[in-house]
Every structure is written in structure tokens, then in C-alpha cells.
Amino acid sequence: MSWFFKSKQIQLSILVFFFLVGFVPYFFKMPPVEDFANNLTRIAAVVGNFTIVIAVYSQWRRSLRFIREKRKGWAYHIYLLILMSMMIIIGFTLGEHHTAYKWLVSTIVTPLSSVFYGILAFYMSSACARAFRARSPKAAFLIIAGCIVLLYQAPLTGAFLPGIEPYSLFLTDNLGMALSRMFAIAIVTGAIILNMRMLLGRELAFLGFAREES
Amino acid sequence: MDLLTYLSVVLAIFIAFCGFTTLYGKGNPLYSWAEFSYLATATAMSVMWSWTATFGVRYAIQGLIRGELIWVPAIILGILMWFRVYPKYSYLSRVSIAFTMGIALGWGLRTSIFTSFIRQISATIVNLWVPEYGIMYFIARTTIAVSIITMMSFFIYTTEIKGPHLWSATIGEYIMYTAFGAVFAQTFMGRLSLFVGHMQDYMFPVWKQPYTIGAALLVFVILLALDKKGLAQKLAAA
Amino acid sequence: MVEKKVSLLQWMATYDQRWVYLILFLVVLGPMVSPIGMPISVSASTRNWYEKVTALKKGDIVLDSWSTEYSGYMELKPGLLATHRMLINKGVKLFVCLGHPEGFAVANVVFEEELKSYMDKHNYKYGVDYIILGYVFPNVASTIAAVTNFQDAVKTDWKGVSIKGTFLDRIKTGADITMIVDFTTGAGNPGLIDHIVLRFGTPMIQNPIGVSLPGALANLDAKLLQAVLASARGGAELEYLIREPGPGLIMMDAFSLGHYMVIIFIIIGNIGYFGWTKRERARERTTIR
Numbered sequence: 001m002s003w004f005f006k007s008k009q010i011q012l013s014i015l016v017f018f019f020l021v022g023f024v025p026y027f028f029k030m031p032p033v034e035d036f037a038n039n040l041t042r043i044a045a046v047v048g049n050f051t052i053v054i055a056v057y058s059q060w061r062r063s064l065r066f067i068r069e070k071r072k073g074w075a076y077h078i079y080l081l082i083l084m085s086m087m088i089i090i091g092f093t094l095g096e097h098h099t100a101y102k103w104l105v106s107t108i109v110t111p112l113s114s115v116f117y118g119i120l121a122f123y124m125s126s127a128c129a130r131a132f133r134a135r136s137p138k139a140a141f142l143i144i145a146g147c148i149v150l151l152y153q154a155p156l157t158g159a160f161l162p163g164i165e166p167y168s169l170f171l172t173d174n175l176g177m178a179l180s181r182m183f184a185i186a187i188v189t190g191a192i193i194l195n196m197r198m199l200l201g202r203e204l205a206f207l208g209f210a211r212e213e214s
Numbered sequence: 215m216d217l218l219t220y221l222s223v224v225l226a227i228f229i230a231f232c233g234f235t236t237l238y239g240k241g242n243p244l245y246s247w248a249e250f251s252y253l254a255t256a257t258a259m260s261v262m263w264s265w266t267a268t269f270g271v272r273y274a275i276q277g278l279i280r281g282e283l284i285w286v287p288a289i290i291l292g293i294l295m296w297f298r299v300y301p302k303y304s305y306l307s308r309v310s311i312a313f314t315m316g317i318a319l320g321w322g323l324r325t326s327i328f329t330s331f332i333r334q335i336s337a338t339i340v341n342l343w344v345p346e347y348g349i350m351y352f353i354a355r356t357t358i359a360v361s362i363i364t365m366m367s368f369f370i371y372t373t374e375i376k377g378p379h380l381w382s383a384t385i386g387e388y389i390m391y392t393a394f395g396a397v398f399a400q401t402f403m404g405r406l407s408l409f410v411g412h413m414q415d416y417m418f419p420v421w422k423q424p425y426t427i428g429a430a431l432l433v434f435v436i437l438l439a440l441d442k443k444g445l446a447q448k449l450a451a452a
Numbered sequence: 453m454v455e456k457k458v459s460l461l462q463w464m465a466t467y468d469q470r471w472v473y474l475i476l477f478l479v480v481l482g483p484m485v486s487p488i489g490m491p492i493s494v495s496a497s498t499r500n501w502y503e504k505v506t507a508l509k510k511g512d513i514v515l516d517s518w519s520t521e522y523s524g525y526m527e528l529k530p531g532l533l534a535t536h537r538m539l540i541n542k543g544v545k546l547f548v549c550l551g552h553p554e555g556f557a558v559a560n561v562v563f564e565e566e567l568k569s570y571m572d573k574h575n576y577k578y579g580v581d582y583i584i585l586g587y588v589f590p591n592v593a594s595t596i597a598a599v600t601n602f603q604d605a606v607k608t609d610w611k612g613v614s615i616k617g618t619f620l621d622r623i624k625t626g627a628d629i630t631m632i633v634d635f636t637t638g639a640g641n642p643g644l645i646d647h648i649v650l651r652f653g654t655p656m657i658q659n660p661i662g663v664s665l666p667g668a669l670a671n672l673d674a675k676l677l678q679a680v681l682a683s684a685r686g687g688a689e690l691e692y693l694i695r696e697p698g699p700g701l702i703m704m705d706a707f708s709l710g711h712y713m714v715i716i717f718i719i720i721g722n723i724g725y726f727g728w729t730k731r732e733r734a735r736e737r738t739t740i741r
Contacts, residue, residue, distance in 0.1 A: 005305045014312040015319075022320020037320075038600050043288040044317040045269035045593035047310055050292030052264035054299055059257060073451030076250045083251065087258035096262050097611055102560065103222055104255055110522040110557050111226040111412075112252035115233035117523035118409035121710075122237055124402050125476055126469040129717035133725045138391040143722075145395030147715055153403045153685060154708035155492040162493075169495075171396040172666075174354050177673060178361035179393035180666035181334050185362075186369065188330040195319050206315065207308050237473045263553035267587040268606055269594045314593075321596055325646035329676060337674035358673075397666050400683075404527060404662020406710045407684030410480055410703050411526030417484040418702070427481075 008209055012201045019199060059084070145171050227416050227425050231433040238437055241450030250451065338362055361389045464724030472717060479713050483705035490705055498689040501679040504631075504657050505535060510543035512630035513619060515654075516582075517644060518558060519551030519589070524637035524661055525558045530687025530700025531659040532635050533566055537696050539633070540567070540574050545619045546582040549598075551589040551636070556610070559584050579618060586610030592643045599626035599648050625652065632656040638664035645676050659686065 004010055018040065025034040063077035090101050134140040151157045152168030197203040229251065232244040265271050271292070274285040291313060297306040342355045364386030367379060375383050416426040440446040458466075508514065516539075520528055539546060548559060563571075563584070576582065585606055589595045598605045602623045608614055622628055626648040634644055634656060649656050659681040660668045671677045681687060684707065688700030 002305065005308050011308050011312045014309060015316045018313055018316030019320040019323075022317050023324050026324040038597060039284055040313075040317055041321065041593045041600075042269060042597045042605065043284065043291070044314050045591060045597055046271070046274045046285065046288040047291045047295060047314050048591045048593060049264040049267060049270045050295050052261050053296055056257060056261060057296075057299055059253075073246060076246055076451045079247075080250045080254045083254035084258045087255055088261050091258065091262040092265070096266060096556065099218070101262075102557075103218060105259065105557050106560075107222045107226050108229060108251050108255045109259060109554065111230040112233050112248055113256070113521050113554060114408070114412040114415070114523040114526050115230050115248070116252070117521075118405075118412045118526070119234065119236065121402075121405040121409040122473045122476055124405050125714050125717065126472045128398070128402070128714060129472050129721050130469065132718045132721060134722055135725075138388060141388060142391045142395040142398075143718060145392045146399045147395075147718065149396045149399035150402065150711045150715055153399060154711040155685070155688070155704045156490045156708040156712075158493040159491050165493075165495075168396075170354070170357075171392070172400060173669060174357045175361055175389060175393040176396040176400065176666045177669040178358045179365065179390060179397060181338065181358075181670040181673075182362050182365045184330045184667065184670060185334055186366070188326055191326065192323065192331075195323055198315070198319070207311055208304055237470065239470065259553050263556070263587050267594070268585070269597060270587075317593065321592060321643075321647070325643065325650055328650055329646050329671075329674075333674045333676060334670060337670075400662045400665045402662070402714065403685065403707075403711075404665070404683050406707065407527040407662065407703065408523060409476075409526075410706045410710065411529055411684065411699065412523070413480050413484065413706070414699055414703060415526065417481065418699075423485060430477075 008201070008204065008207075011207050011209075012204070015207075016199055056084075145175075223422065224425055224429075227422070228429045228433070230412075230416065231429045235433060235437050238441075240441065240446055241452055242437055242440060242446040243449040243451075244433060244437065246449075246451035361386075361393070365390050365393075459728070461724055461727035464720050465728045466724070475713060476710065479709045480706040483709060484702070487702065488705045490708055492688060492692050492701065492704055494689045494693050495682070495686070497680055497682055498686050498693060501535075501657060501659075501681045501686070502538075502690060502693050504655075504679045505538045505542075505633075508539070508542050508544050508631065511545060512542075513545045513547070513622060513628065514539060515629045515632045515648075516546045516548045517551060517589070517632060517634040517636070518548060518555045519634065519636040519638075520558065520661075521552050521554040521637060522557050523554075525561075527661050527684050528635045528637075528659055528687070530684050530691055530698060530703065531681045532562065532687070533698050534687055534690040534694060534696060534700065535633060535659070535681075536562070536567055537570055538694060540571060540576045540581075543574075543576075543581070544630075547620060547623075548582065548584040549588040550584075550586055550610075553587060556587065559610070579613075583615060583618060583620060584610045585615075592647070595643050596647050599652075601625070602628075626654055627652040629654050634658045636664065637661050638667070645671065649676055657681070659683075 021033065021037050021040060024030070025037055060081065063081050065071075066074045066077045087101070087104050090098065090104070094100060096102075128146075132139075132143050132146070134143055148164065149168050149171055151161065152164050157164060194203065198206070229248050232248040233252075235242050235245045235248075263270070267273070274288050274292075277285045278289065291310040294306050295310040297303045298311075338359055340355060342359065343352050364382045366386070367382040368386035368390065370379070370383075373379070413426075417423050437446065440449070516536075518525075518532075525532070536546075550556060550559065563578075563582075571577075578584075586609065588598055588606060594605075602620075602625060606615065606620075629648070629652075632644055632648060632654055636658060638660060644656060648654050655678045656676070657679040658668050658671075658677050660683070662683040665680070665682055668677060668680045672680045681690060684700060684703055688704050688707075691698045691700045
């Protein structure tokens with residue numbers, strides 16, 4: 001039975017078959033195929049949610065290794081495993097709308113989630129304070145454009161420098177937007193090429209075949 | 215306000231400032247505690263939501279109990295996915311990965327070609343001059359079209375850049391740097407708003423302000439004391 | 453040993469970066485302790501958003517998509533709360549779909565704290581006027597499954613209560629949705645544009661964070677979006693426009709000072725670079741050893 005899983009041709013056929021089931025009905029009216037594709041999509045949605053177990057297993061394995069080898073910070077790993085298990089047990093037994101679960105979420109998750117993203121404001125400030133040097137004409141363009149948009153974004157600027165608005169909007173709505181569009185087109189082109197390579201069997205590392213070959 | 219909510223707010227403020235201690239530049243036990251707390255609870259939350267979400271694991275099991283046989287292959291494929299972590303049996307996960315990747319590619323490719331490729335190109339190649347919209351519209355559309363074409367020409371590496379291509383690539387490079395400046399400012403606005411909004415959460419209602427300022431000072435004093443005694447990095451996780 | 457005195461220009465080029473962190477903290481916390489109250493102008497994009505929301509009619513069904521973590525909510529809060537006040541005022545039917553596990557905490561805060569009194573004032577009731585479906589969009593496949601056959605895919609709300617007999621009985625596919633209002637950090641926004649807007653022609657408006665703004669503007673220009681509200685600044689403008697001051701307008705003092713602080717540090721850094729660093733490097737290159 002393992003030949004079924006180990007065969008590159010069979011796995012590639014599965015990949016291509018389900019790709020066609022998802023792709024073709026969009027362009028041709030085929031209600032039975034579309035219904036089949038919708039059911040497969042629901043299955044795929046559920047399969048995706050099973051992968052969280054892998055994350056939890058990996059975290060347990062890593063933490064247990066730290067604890068066993070008494071590496072630096074091993075006590076924090078004990079704390080992590082206890083807190084994680086406690087919260088999962090509370091969630092499964094009492095439900096995610098219970099006061100205890102919501103208390104843990106509002107006390108730990110929500111403030112720290114905001115902190116770990118909010119810290120980026122500090123890093124961006126210090127990065128631009130250190131790195132934004134007008135060493136060349138291109139760097140000067142970057143800094144000047146950045147300063148114009150930064151000035152406009154501060155609401156107070158409208159009170160003493162109202163004329164800055166059209167210049168800032170020109171930079172963001174035209175140049176900034178053009179940059180984003182250019183990258184979107186380039187990224188999708190790259191994605192289409194990569195997808196084609198996967199479907200043609202040229203990129204099968206995600207299925208684990210490259211490791212076996214080596 | 216009940217005691218539990220009050221404790222939650224005060225502890226949240228304290229743990230948030232413990233998280234900010236990473237800005238001090240050295241590892242310290244306060245940050246390590248905050249980091250591991252977040253890792254534990256965020257992972258637990260993800261587990262819960264994978265279980266309870268629409269099309270989560272519980273949804274499939276409940277469907278199976280109701281007699282919907284469509285969830286049998288879903289559960290089998292999901293369990294096969296778990297074998298990814300065992301090197302000896304990881305080949306069992308291939309069929310799950312092939313299935314989900316095939317469906318994802320099929321659904322993704324059929325629409326992203328339109329939204330991120332064709333529609334973006336067709337929005338660029340439009341009438342540059344429309345009399346009703348005036349000269350500013352013409353300048354804007356021309357700028358967009360010229361910017362995209364010249365910026366793309368900068369990224370062509372398969373031929374030697376010379377002649378008109380060199381001119382186009384150089385103009386594209388200058389436009390790109392200017393655009394990066396504008397985009398950086400928008401990104402900074404986003405990050406700053408995030409931080410300001412976060413601090414607003416701890417400064418309003420006004421009764422929270424003494425706790426916020428107190429927690430900030432307390433954490434700072436503890437950090438300085440630990441650093442002075444040489445304990446900060448010794449007691450940190452990394 | 454004689455300590456060499458550090459000149460002003462040298463200090464400008466070599467100061468400890470932690471001063472930037474400390475000053476940013478003070479600049480943000482200061483105006484919150486003692487508000488200044490700065491004026492704000494309303495941009496064309498915010499007016500466009502206002503017009504699109506105002507055009508909705510009582511009873512229209514709106515997909516309220518929150519693809520944001522709690523941290524993203526900190527930035528999207530002004531726009532989210534102001535827009536919801538408009539939607540509640542209009543009497544539209546909302547169904548809230550979360551695209552991130554932390555959206556659950558956001559929903560609790562928004563509907564059980566921030567908007568509670570406003571909803572009570574307008575008699576806006578759960579189950580009749582709005583329903584929170586929960587984490588319905590964990591991935592693209594779920595989004596597709598939900599919008600192609602809604603009745604089969606979604607049967608209960610976020611607390612497991614059946615949605616049968618509510619206004620959601622009218623939703624069969626994405627075509628039955630009047631409009632999509634999306635508050636997103638860009639993370640976990642699983643194909644609303646790809647699989648609802650493109651497929652069913654459902655109009656969509658989006659309030660992204662600053663990082664995702666250029667991409668949203670590109671989609672707006674390509675007519676995939678009908679309106680874009682620019683991050684927290686757009687939310688503050690909307691609060692001003694609808695005459696309902698909220699967290700956005702309070703934020704703007706610290707917002708302005710934070711922007712000016714960064715500009716000042718850029719200028720200081722460049723003065724230090726041209727006044728000291730560049731000359732120091734030239735001096736090192738030409739020193740006779």
C-alpha cells in the first residue's frame with residue numbers, strides 16, 4: 001500500500017486532478033462538477049484545520065528537549081507547557097465563551113498581541129532615524145517623498161501648510177499605488193510560473209520527493 | 215466593575231510593559247515571561263479555533279455523527295497530514311498535501327489571474343485623456359502608466375540593460391525610490407496608529423492612567439535594577 | 453585619561469537609539485494625559501466611503517468581515533466604530549465574519565462594550581439586526597465553501613445557536629449580499645475579492661491598515677473596491693464627518709506629534725551624517741599612520 005504514497009506519478013496525478021476540478025468549472029458551466037468541487041473545497045477547509053496539531057506537537061517536542069537538556073530558559077518552557085495545556089483544557093471543557101477562557105484571552109493574548117506589533121513603530125522610527133541618509137540623489141528622493149507624505153498624514157499640518165495635500169496625494173495615489181500594482185503583477189506572474197512548475201512535476205519538494213531523491 | 219475584570223486590566227497593563235522591555239536592548243526575565251505567556255496562550259487559542267471554527271474539526275465530527283459521509287475522507291486526510299512530523303512515515307501525508315494543494319491551486323489560480331493580473335493591467339492601460347476630467351486626470355493616468363512600465367523595465371535581468379532600456383530602467387529606479395518613500399510613510403502611519411491605539415486602550419477611561427504610568431515606571435525600575443546587578447541576561451530565556 | 457568632548461554634530465550622528473524609543477513613548481502618552489485638540493481635514497477617499505455607506509438602505513444585508521488580530525483592531529478601531537454607528541443608524545442587517553482567531557476578542561469588545569449603549573439607543577438587537585457568525589473564514593477554502601452554498605455551510609452563530617429563522621435565510625450565495633465591509637490587516641483575508649466580488653459582482657469597501665493601503669488603492673483603481681478608508685486617519689476623518697467623536701480624533705494629537713518626531717530625527721540624522729560622519733570618514737581615509 002505504501003507504493004501508492006511513495007509513487008511520484010500517482011501523487012502528481014492527484015495534484016493535477018484536483019487542480020482541474022477546482023479550475024475548469026469556473027470557465028465552463030458544469031453544475032455536477034461544480035457541486036463536486038464545492039464538496040471538495042469543504043473537505044479541504046477541514047483538512048487545513050487538522051494541521052494545528054502539528055504545531056502543538058512541534059512546540060511540545062521543542063520544549064521537552066529544552067527541559068530535558070536543562071538549556072538556558074528551561075523553566076520558561078515548563079511554564080509555557082502548563083499555561084498552554086491549562087488554556088486548552090479550559091477551552092475544551094468549559095467552552096471558549098466561559099469567563100475563565102475569556103479572562104486569559106483579555107489578560108494575556110490581546111495586550112501582548114498589540115505589543116508585538118506596536119513595537120514595530122519603535123523599530124521603524126529608529127531604523128529611519130539611523131538609515132535615512134541622503135547619500136545619493138535616489139536616497140534624497142526617497143527621504144523627500146517620505147517627509148512630504150509624513151507631513152500630510154499629520155492632521156495638524158493641514159492647519160499651517162494646507163498646500164501640501166495635492167503633492168502628498170499625488171505621491172501616494174499615483175506613485176505608491178503604481179509601485180504596489182507593479183509588485184502585484186510581478187508576484188502573480190511568479191506565482192503562475194511556480195504553480196505551472198508544480199503541476200508539471202518540476203517542483204515537488206513540497207510533497208517531500210526532493211528529500212527522498214537526495 | 216468586578217474584581218476579576220479589574221485584575222485583568224491591571225495585569226494586562228503590566229504584562230504589556232513587560233513586553234516593551236525588549237526595547238531596552240538586552241534580554242531580561244520580564245520580557246521572557248511576557249513572550250512565553252503569549253506563545254502559550256496564542257497557541258492554545260489557535261487550537262480552540264481550529265476545533266470550533268466553521269469547517270473546523272468539530273464541524274466535521276458533528277457532521278459525521280449526523281450521517282454526512284462527506285466528512286469521512288476529510289477526517290482520514292486530516293489524520294494522514296499528521297504523519298508529516300515522523301520522518302519514517304512522512305510519505306503518508308503526501309496524498310493530503312497533494313489534495314489540498316491541488317484544490318488551493320485550482321481556486322487560487324482561476325481568480326488571481328483576473329484580480330492581480332488582468333484587471334490591474336487593464337486599469338493601467340486606459341484612455342489617458344478624457345476631456346471631462348481635465349488635465350490633472352491626464353497627468354495622473356500618464357504618471358501611473360509610465361511608472362509601472364519603467365519600474366518593470368528595471369527588473370528585467372535576462373538581457374543587458376543598454377540604450378533606451380537603460381534610460382527606462384534608470385527612470386524606473388528613481389520613480390521606485392520616490393514611491394518607496396511614500397509607501398514607507400504610509401507603513402509608518404500604520405504602525406504608529408497601532409501603537410497609539412494600544413496606548414489609548416491603557417489610558418482611557420481615565421482611571422487607568424495612574425496604573426499605566428505606574429506600571430511603566432515599575433517595569434523600568436525593575437529592569438534597571440536587574441541590569442545593574444547583572445541578573446537581567448542571566449535570568450532571561452535567551 | 454582625558455575624555456574627548458562629544459560635539460553636537462557627533463552626538464547627532466552617534467546618539468543611542470533608545471532615546472528615540474523614550475521620546476516616542478513620551479510623545480504618544482503626553483497628549484493622552486493632556487489633550488491638545490488639533491484640527492483635521494476630511495479627504496476625498498473618506499467622503500467616498502461616507503457616500504457608499506450612506507447609500508445603503510434599511511434592511512440591506514451587509515457582510516461585515518473582520519480579518520484582523522486584536523493588534524490590528526487598535527489601528528482600525530476608529531473606522532470600525534464610526535462605520536458601525538452609521539450602519540446601525542441606517543438599520544442595515546449585519547453578519548459578522550471573523551478571519552482571525554483573535555477576532556473573537558475584538559467582537560466581544562466592540563459589541564459588548566464600545567457599541568452597546570449606541571445599539572440600545574437604536575434598538576439594534578442581536579439575532580434580529582446583527583449576527584456574529586464567528587471564525588467562518590479560517591482559510592480560502594472556507595470562504596469559497598461559505599459563499600457558494602451558504603445555507604449548507606453555515607448553520608450556527610459563534611455561540612452555537614441556530615441561525616434558522618433569521619435574516620440570514622435570505623442568503624444563498626455571495627450574490628445575495630448587498631455589500632461587503634472589510635476591516636483588514638491583510639492577514640487572513642481569504643479571497644473576499646477573488647471569490648465574492650469577482651464572481652458575484654458584490655460591491656466591497658475596505659478599511660485596511662497603513663501597510664496594506666497601497667495594495668488597497670491599486671484595487672480601488674482597478675474597480676475591485678468601491679471605497680477605501682485609510683487606516684486610523686481615515687477613521688478619525690469619518691468620526692469628524694458623522695459628528696460622532698471617538699478614539700480616532702483623540703488619537704490624532706499623538707499621531708501628529710509622532711509623525712513630526714520622526715521627521716525631526718531624520719533631519720537630525722542627516723545633519724549628523726553630513727556634518728560629522730562624512731568628514732570623519734574622509735579624515736580616516738587621509739590620516740597618515
